[in-house]
Structure formats: C-alpha cells, structure tokens
Amino acid sequence: MSSAAAVITGLGAISPLGLTVSDMLDGLCAGRCGIGKITAFDPVGFNCRIAGQCPEFKVQQYMPKTYRKAAKLMSRDIELAVVAAYQAVTDSGLITKAIDPENINVDPARIGINLGAGLISCDLVELAPAAAQSITEGSFDIRKWGKEGLELVTPLWLLKYLPNMLACHIGIIHDIQGPSNTITCAETSALLAISEATSFINRGVCDIALAGGAEAKVNPIVMIRQCLTGRATTGGNDRAETACRPFDAGAAGSVFGEAAGIITIENREYAEKRGATIYAEIAGTGQSSSINEAYEHIEPDGQGIAIAIENALKDAGIKPADLDLIIPHGTAIPADDLAEAKAVEKVLGDAINDVPVWPTKSMLSNTGAAGGALDVIAAAFAITEGIIPAARNCDKKADGCNLNIVTEPIEKEIKYALCCSYTYGGQTAAVILKKMD
C-alpha cells in the first residue's frame, strides 16, 4: 500500500525551561535545570516537595479574542496544550482561523490532531465548598451531596477534565476538522500520539496533523500518587537542581513536572510544495508492551522497550548502528532506568559504545504525557543543528548501565535520532527521526 512520507514542519513547547521552544533548547544546551520547589500548592506533608513548573503565562494570548471566554473551561493541562499548539502552528507558517481569519492558507478538513493526555485531576479547591455543604455529623454525606453539594459544582465542571478536551479546544481555536484522537497511555502518550498522527499522514487522511502531548502534574492528587507508588524521589527536597539523576548511580526516583510539546507533522510533498521549513522526517515508529505483574515498573529486562525500538528500526529500514543519537525515557527511577538501559543495549549490540545517549528529564523533569514530545523536539533540534548537548546529573553511571551517556557536548552530523518511552502499565513506544537530504 502506498505510504506518504511524514515530515516535521513546526515545533511548539512550554516547559519548565521556559515558555517557548527556543527557551527550552537554550536551557538544554546550557544544561540548565527547570526543577525547583513546588509553588503551585503548599506541598507541606508531601515527602517530595520539588517539581518542574512552567513560568507564568496567559493562555488568552494564544487564542483569538472571540474564544477567550472559553478559557475558564480549561484545566491547566488544556491551557498548556493550547499554548504549545499555537506555537507549532505559527512556527510551521500555517495560517489557521486563529492566526488570521482573513488569510487562511489551509483546508480545515485536511488538518488532523492526535494528542497524548494524562488522567487530568480535578481542582480540589473548586470542589471543596460543595463537599463542605454535604456534611452530616462531621462526615461527608452522599445524600446531601446529591441534593445540595452537587448544585454548587459549576455546570460545565466535567468538561474541564475530559482528556479529549485538549484536542477539542485546539481544534476549535485553529479550525481543525480532520481526524482527531487522544491517546491516554500515561508517560508514553506523546510518542504514541506522534506515531498515530504519522499514520494519518502515511495513509493520506490528512495533509497536516498536530501531534504531541500535554500534562500538568504539579497538583496534589498527581503528586500524591507518585509519592504513594514510590516513584518520586524524596531525598532531593533541598537540592532540587541535582535531584533528578537519570542513569546515575545516585538516582533515587523521578521528579515530576508540567509541560506541553506539540509538533506540526505534514505530508512531505505538501510541505515542499508550500515551501515549508522541514526540521526532519519521521522515518519510523514502533510500539509494544512490557509485561510485568508489578506493573508500576517495567519488566527488568526491558523487553517491551526493545521490541518497540526494533519495530521502529524495521519501519525506518535502518540498522541499530545507523542511529546517531538516542533520547531515552530515563526517569531516574533506578529499576526502570536499568531495564531501559538493558533494552537499548540488547537492540544496539556492539553499537552501544558508539551511539550517544542524551537523557533530558534531569532538566525538564518527568512531564508525563508531554515528555515524549519534548524529546522529539530536542531530537529535531539536534538533527538540524548537528549538536548534542551534554546530559546533566549523570556523574557516575549506575551499575549495569552501559549506555554511552553524553557528558560533553558533541558536534557531528546526525542523520538518525531515536526517541523511546515507556510507562507504568507497560505501553512502550519508539520514534525515529531522519535528517532531510
């Protein structure tokens, strides 16, 4: 079956390293850390009190005036996605309804969207007055809630928290009427969404697709989940900048954060015809699953990750040694890092010593459903500039990790770059980018 090539023509990101893609890339190149003390809420009582938080922004600046009323229906996850989408559209030179309704240069029916989203947590402060109205003899009373408490919940409350609303708001803002999907596979959502958007382009159901992911993890419910499952580091509260240490012997858990990364993916012929700047081609994607009874971790040998990478290599038609860069998932959870390192080593074989590996979460934090998209943006930058910045906080590799972690910046031609990710629950994904000829 004929398959159209998919290329990346636009980048958008809001991350703990700044409000724009260039802020993020400058930060990564400088080895800057976006992790600090939690200010979004008072983390007293939490054993992890640090996170990667985005600088302040006004979401209304990223949408037409006519839509600004709808901003009050946006949870933070949605806001982040709206910001990154606006940047990706602008960067690709597409003129949608939101950019300039008088000079639209795209057919709305031929644009799709495929985003990764997290399990969006509700705003507890928003619900608390309703719960307070539903107390009988000091305890919560569901019968009182059904009659009185419920009435205090804002009518459109539910719509702020449905994961598909990221794509829906962006779709309305930019008039995206083509295929639309929302992938909810936790920390591997963004790479899976990018894979599925690539499939939209490959099979010709649209010419352009926005893809990536967004998640706002810096809120009490998400943070307590990460603390309860033991995935968050607890020893780094007084040294936020060195707390997240992927593949390092001193790694003791992940640090969570918030971000959105969205890219514009286009049919290559379409992009070339309109003279778009092309960052890279999406040469291959692969997916699989870890199978582990203790499913908060991936299986110790990382087989699910290895299969995803093998599938992506096969899809791209290249050998492991053809890779010039790997951006791993690298959460800094020791067992998971080790499993991922083993998986990469298994696939690469002898090439393990040569292919540079550049983990980014030490600087960007673990931004859940957004993470893979930030990494794809970082990989696209590395390819276009021929630079791999140095990793941070990996001073001494953990025992058993034989990855070639980049300790000093490297300048070289990068033809193929691999991003891979996995999540608790087991889904795995790999995406290979290729430099344009």
Added chain:
Amino acid sequence: MAERVVITGMGVVCPLGHDVESLWTAIVQGKSGVDYTTIFDASTFPSTFSAEVKGYSLSKFIKNVELHKDCNRGCSFALGAAAQGCRQAGIDIETDEPKDGIDRRRLGIYLGAGEGSVNNEVFFDCLVKAWDNEKSVMDWGRWAQVAFGGMSPAGELEQEPNMPAAHIAILTGARGPVFSCLTACAASTQAAGEAMMLIRNGKADVVIAGGAHSMIHPLGLTGFNRLTALSTRNDSPQTASRPFSATRDGFILGEGSAILIFESLSSAKKRGAKILAEVIGFGSSSDAFRITDMHETGRGAIQAMTAALEDAGITYKDIDYVNTHGTSTAENDSIETKAIKAVFKERAKQVPASSVKSMLGHLIGAAGAAELITCVLAIRDNIVPPTMNLNDPDPELDLDYVPNKSREMPVNIVMNESFGFGGQNNVVIIKRYEE
C-alpha cells in the same frame, strides 16, 4: 494490496448480560438494562437510575484473579470481555506458552478505555477534613495527612485509563502495538477503526480492540447531571432512554466493556478461525465548533460518515443499516438525523437507523464497541435491532428508526456511528464476510 481485516472473536460485559448471546437476545427482544442505581446511594441525585452491570464476577472468566485484584470496575469488565473474545477467536490466555499460532509480537491491543473512579470515601474525607469553609482555604498539610493515610498505591494507579490495556497485555501476553485512547463517547469506535488500520498497515496480525468504562460513581454522575446531559425521568427508568422521541430528555449513564478480535484475513485463514464479519471502513473527524455542542449542520458527523464510506470504497447506497449514536439527548438525535439525511440523500428515509442505547444505556468509552457487536450480530441473523420507547415520535425527526420492534431483513453492510463530547466523531463500517 493492504490486508483485509476480519472479526474472529467477541466478548461483552454490559447491563444486558455478561456474554454476547445474552446481550443479543435482550436487544432483539427489546429489553431494558436500566434500573435504579445501586453502586452507591444516588437517591438524592437529579438522576437516580443508570444502566449497571449486575452480578458480575471476574473469576467466571479467568483463573488467576489474584493478578488483577486491584482493577477498577471498567478494567475488570474489560478482562472478562477480552477473555470471551480470545476464547472465541482461539487465542490462548493465561499461559506462557501459547499454542494458537499467533506471534505475540504481532498481537496488539487498541482500547477506548476510561479512567477508574476515585476512592470516594477517602477523596471526600480528605476534602471535608482539610477545607476551612469560613476562610475558604485548604490546609494542604491536613489534606496530605488524611490522603496518605487512606489512599492505596495500587488503588490510585488503577485509576489510570491505560490500565485495562495493561491488564489485557498481562492476560494475553500481547507484545505488539498497544494503545489506549479516550475520545469521550466515541473512544471505542475510534479504537476499532485505528485497530483495523494497524492490521491494514502491517503493524499487527491480530488486535484486541474495544472499550471499557464505568462512570457510575458520584463524581461521574455529578458531572453529567450538572451538564444536564442525563435523563431525569426518575419515575420510569426503563422507558427513560427514548432516542428520537419527542419526549427524550437525556441519556442514561451506563457501564461495561466490549471487545472484538480484529485479525488479518490471511492470519484468520491460516489459523482456521471462524470469521464473523469483515471491517471495511473507518472515518474520523472533528466538529471544531464548541466543546458543549455539536455543529448545528452536523458537519463533523457528515465528514466522518463520508470518510468511512470512501475508506470502504462504497457509497451510501450500499449501507443496509445504520447503528446510530442515538443518545436520547435533544441535540444529538436531531443533528444526527440531519447528518444521516445529508449523507443518505434520497435513501435517508429508507435505510433503517436505530439506537440500541434505548436498551443498553450509554456505556461512554465502551459504547461504540458494544454497539459494533450488535452490528455483527445484525449481519449474522439478518435482524435489525429496534429503537425502544419510541412512542411519541418527534415530528422533526422522520427517519426509519425501527420503532419498538426488531426487524428481520437482509443485512449485509452496517455503519456504526459514535460522536464524542467536544466534537470528536468516529464511524466504522462492517460487512458480511465473503471470500
């Protein structure tokens, strides 16, 4: 030439039964799965009834229940439905050494699955104890103290929407592509469509596709009630779901899981699997209008239907039956009717278009897949399911909704429609299998 994709197994856990034949018998007879809510005390809510799965036990379907003991409701339903589907398709489960001839690296999963309920007792307890209502401030230290004391790691983790896919991977050993999507009420139709694409594009030979969801919990019911999306016909739950009728007043919140085994024709033939139907078309679109309303012309629905027909390489003239989204809300039923008229032109009033939600309620993320199963059975038995409770037709809505009685007639090609909150639309077309 792309692979043809066929269905070789089905399983369901829903308000009308815990197996495919029970579901189908109830649908053909026009039975309702709706009743007063028992999962929690909903007696003071605006809607006191729902479509619950009753008397379900996972141990009836799988051996190693211990491995899945922390599952949320939707996930537990998904395991039961997946076990049924796999058995029918001849896929070995709960074994390290499958002998079914399916390479596990070529076995994928694509679910439209919803999040699990929060632990309500702890969730509200934390809020009540930590909130100072006079000063309107939260004592986060107190909140964390109560939360850490009450929440369990597994219970929190199991709320994630990717967990049904995770558990099915453990059950079956699937190592192919695994996806979970959540496009509201259209999720499992989307999953079915994209599952077909994985096989067509050569990424998998077999995909366990479908959906799982339960939103019958206090926050779910609160959310939908506040949106005024649900029927409040509390004096008559069984007749409350009345799609396309003049007195429709909202949908009925349901729960369940439906799984279909999608397989490449060559794999199915090689294994000698029984083929139940062929999946021939998929279309997806966005309304790009409002997050609260469908576009008034039905343009998103029309685009998804048109794209699915085009993908299948057929025209509206070839469709024998439309399994509608038909939620029983004022807006959906009226706009869906407009969309069908726009797509089916002169045939609009001839092609039967019914809503099984009149009996099954609305299974949200699982709705599309459960309805797709009824489409397969409609083809198998040449019976079109009815739209029940259609006693006072809306004069504006004048299609053939197959009112109140199932109909025997030749059914070879069926269109299944699902439209999600926020405007994500998905349409899948299936066909009687012929060599």
